[in-house]
Amino acid sequence: MDATPTAEDFAFEAEVKAFLAEKFTPELRAAAAQQAGVFAEGDLVREWHRILYEKGWIAPTWPKEYGGPGWTPMQRFIFDRECGLAGTPALASMGLSLCGPVIMGYGTQEQKDYFLPRILSGEQYWCQGYSEPGSGSDLASLRTRAVRDGDDYVVNGTKIWTTHAHEANWMFVLARTATGGKPQAGISFLLTPMDVPGLTVTPIRSMSGEHEVNQVFFDNVRIPVANRVGEENDGWTVAKYLLTFERGGGSSAGRLNAQLTRLKAIARTEHGDDGQPLWEDKSFRSRIMELETEVLAIDWTERRQISSLRAGEPAVNSTASMLKLIVSQATQALNQLASEALGLRAGADQRHALGMHANEAVIGPDYALTPTARYLNSRAATIFGGASEVQKNIIAKTGLGL
Template sequence: MNLKFSAAEETFRQEVRDFLADKLTADLRRYASRMTSVYADKETALAWQAILREQGWAAPSWPVEYGGCDWSVAQRYIFDVEMAKAGAPSLSPMGIGMCGPALIGHGSKAQKEYYLPRILEGEDFWCQGYSEPHAGSDLAALTMSAVDDGEDFVCSGSKIWTTHAHEANMMFCLVRTDSSGKRQTGITFLLIDMTSPGVRVDPIIMLSGEHIQNAVFFDEVRVPKTNVVGQIDDGWTVAKYLLEFERGGSSYGPRLLQRLAALRRIAKDLGGLDTDMATKISEAEMAAETLEAAELMMMSDLAGGGTPGLKASMMKIRGTELSQRVTELALDIAGLHVQPFQPEHTEAGGPVVTRHQTNQGLVGPDSLVTVSAKYLNDRAGSIYAGSNEIQRNILSKGQLGL
């Protein structure tokens, strides 16, 4: 297994760096530096997506015929790492990162021809309808019904923790079309127009004051059967495919190392880099470097035609728990400066309901303004995309045979 990048790949790295130096504007960098969520707001995400689309780099993992890049796995990894190092804002993963691959892998020709260009152009902004009030980590317990009615399904039920549902015009959704067999059967992957009659979106406000999540209610919403992705009653196949790449598709290691390097600089600038804090940061860096090495090994497997498989669960556990550890170190460094909650000086992933007009300047160092909000927001990391408890169950069953 060769984990060293080739000369051609290092040349590509420089090409990416040159592009970012030229096209990643000061406003976008500033926005990203003050982000409190894993998501940028819709306006910023689409603005950066348009710049990447013009370069032909908005959807690197897609096949070229659909607007993707003819890149190797290593090039995609390098691109992701350099984006993190440059401080670029994130794109919404729901369209390009999730619905797009689902359509490419399981959609009909008509679905690909219609939806993929709209995803790239930002004409459709997507949300994910998986979790329900009683079916989150145990996703197979979902009950939102889709009743066969000729050319349509009539959908009733609810979804929860739906990111950006208040801004999305489309949802990819799991619905129950048959309850007679195993729970994993009888589930269908359906594309739902959020402007359809009978759809209601209610906000869920995060601890950080941000409106990113929502509860969505469906009251006899009619959805044409042409919006089924894959086969009726076999949506579990599509869902597993998406979750595997959602859990294991991020470059956690390099991003964590960037954050830890920033924390070390901040602690030093504030006079808080004593032996105890330096040791804690070094321990976290060793853990992040180990995770990065595992990601490079997985990248090598993917380059040979493999899939993330069980490694996706491992990456998700380690990545999200290390991310939470970084936010805890930031709290320790910030000390009393973490007490003022100042959303008016941050860039949230959605509207902040606690934000108010004020002429009050920033309290404390600029480098610490996002610490409290990031800590609160990142509590969800070990829950989303399947809770870490569930991931450990998957590993114990699939790897250890327990």
């Protein structure tokens, strides 16, 4: 494995750092620091999207022919890592990272010409209609039906845990267009605007207080056949293609290292029962060091992946699953330690209280605003994007040959 950056890579890293120093303003930094969800909230997402779009850096993985920057795998890794270290707003990935590449791979020329420029510009804000009550990791058991009626499909059913459906104006949906045979058969991949008659979005508040996910109901929603991506009843193939973009090739280590830095700052400031800073508590410091070692291993595993991609080798499913598993666990552990370090300060969610009383001062340091909300939100990290149990099965099957 050769993960050594080239002179061009170092020059690109300097360019990214300079861009972030200029464009990631103190106001944006302050707003991003208060985000506790997986993705930043709508207005902040739109502003950061606009800045990256104007620079030409909004779609790092897209080919130049579709408006991407044409970066190498190492440049994509560097950009992702530097953004994570800086704490930039986490952009909603459903359009840029998922639906866009699917349209490139399976869409008609008309679909490419219409959708791709609008995804790039941010005119279209996408959400993903996959999971259903009773159909999460076992996605093949989905029951939302799409019945052909002339030039339309008439869709009935419900989707759940739909991230940012309340912000989005478009959704890609998996719906059953035929029954019988294997459960994976008879599923189609459809695209629909969110303002069509019969489509209703109901918010779901997480225990952290975030409104990030929703339940979406389809009551005789009409979706044009022209908005189907791929062949009818072949949506499972399209969905599997999409999932290859959901994992692998990026950098989680940047954001994890930023969390580590915040955690160390808290530990050096907050005091334990003995009146000494928590950093002086060998047991607590040891737990931080264990996590730092794990994050370092994640960083080098991601670099190894990038090295393989740079050599023209395909991404390894078992490695992507291993990273999903370990990154989820490390995220939870970091947030838990931060909450423990805050002690009684961790009991109040000041972000929402201050939203009602904006003139009141924060009780305690700014770093006490989000760790508990992040801890609560991250409990879902080992479920969404492929539950840990599913990832272990993939590792056992494709990585260990069991």
